[in-house]
Amino acid sequence: MSDPASEILQASGRRAQTKALNRQAILDAARRVFARLGFEATSIRDIIRDTGLASGTFYNYFQSKEAVFEALEDDGVRRFRPLLRARLDKSTTFEEMVHGSLLAYFRFVAEEHSEAGPLAGIALRHGTADTPETSAIFQEVRTAIETAVARGAAPPIDADYFTAGAIGMAREVCARMFLRLPHDIEGAADFCTRMLLGGAHYTASRG
């Protein structure tokens, strides 16, 4: 009876299986409803209705609407993390690192917006919430920069500020890019790359 290589679930027991299914059902429903009504306007009850489950069940999985949203966002960030990781690992120069990361980021956001459709209305809050995954990304970038600085590949800069500034810049420029048609992903990534590289060198040369 067990479907071999089932898409979602490698869970052993039947119990754990439905548990994962329910969780996913709630997340899927939330995605739909958020997309339809917007985050503020949707009630937990709206999500529950779209789920088919009983109201009590919801609370076995999430404590609030915010918790569901964070889980959704965490999903996104978790999918992005390996892409970023790959870019950081395979880059030899600082320039390559910065440009590769930005490109990966802009492409990812663009894909999330088009393909995944739903969440589009609210997705520009990406990375705003302070989930563990989000701060993991921050740490990862900062460590990569610290390493680059340590081995002389990057100018001596304040890695903490640089990371924060880069993320902030990327987020805002990304949002701005979506207001232009057609969406010039390469252009936006290039702009940020130059700003950050030029800024890093200039900062270091004064310091």
Next chain:
Amino acid sequence: MSDPASEILQASGRRAQTKALNRQAILDAARRVFARLGFEATSIRDIIRDTGLASGTFYNYFQSKEAVFEALEDDGVRRFRPLLRARLDKSTTFEEMVHGSLLAYFRFVAEEHSEAGPLAGIALRHGTADTPETSAIFQEVRTAIETAVARGAAPPIDADYFTAGAIGMAREVCARMFLRLPHDIEGAADFCTRMLLGGAHYTASRG
């Protein structure tokens, strides 16, 4: 009977006076309650209670909790605007413009956090909402940059992206600055200034 040079109100009629008083009372109460409970946790009823007014009265002034928050934030941005304006107007070089604006911003946020106390818990959402005042700030900065570019004071850059990137960077670095003790406002402003100036020159030299 009329108090000459009354603090808040130059309103002529008695009607308009209590109207302004009520509005202010709601804003003050909201400030207190948001600071005490946090934005998410406070209900409209909490604000109303802290106000002493009847529940129906609230809805004569604001439509939702979010509307009150935006009004509060708008107040902040509105107070900041002339400070920024002054910096932009009196600066002759591009460097002066960038550095002055950043310094004004960091100082303003720092003061809002300490002195005004309340809102501290949630104030780091500053500039995140898309109010008219917020986008007015954006326009003002962008226009200043376009002007500087036009008269050759600044390198030829994409003013739209540059503005967005600068604001994003400033916001994130600012948030980061508050995690360090003591708060080094000058240092954070200097960092951003160098990043942005260096970035602008580098971007322009490639183009």
Next chain:
DNA sequence: GCGCGATCATGACGCTGCGTCAAGTTTTGC
């Protein structure tokens, strides 16, 4: 296969906050 204990889904329940609106009060204009 049986049965017991653990685990989880269910949905009705009491409660709280929501926005409205008819009634009452105050202000304005004449």
Next chain:
DNA sequence: GCAAAACTTGACGCAGCGTCATGATCGCGC
């Protein structure tokens, strides 16, 4: 001084909230 306009008030019906007693389902040991 009076009537219309403007505004406040708080009770009301309604909707969403989170809980919890009940019952169904599953895992596990025999």
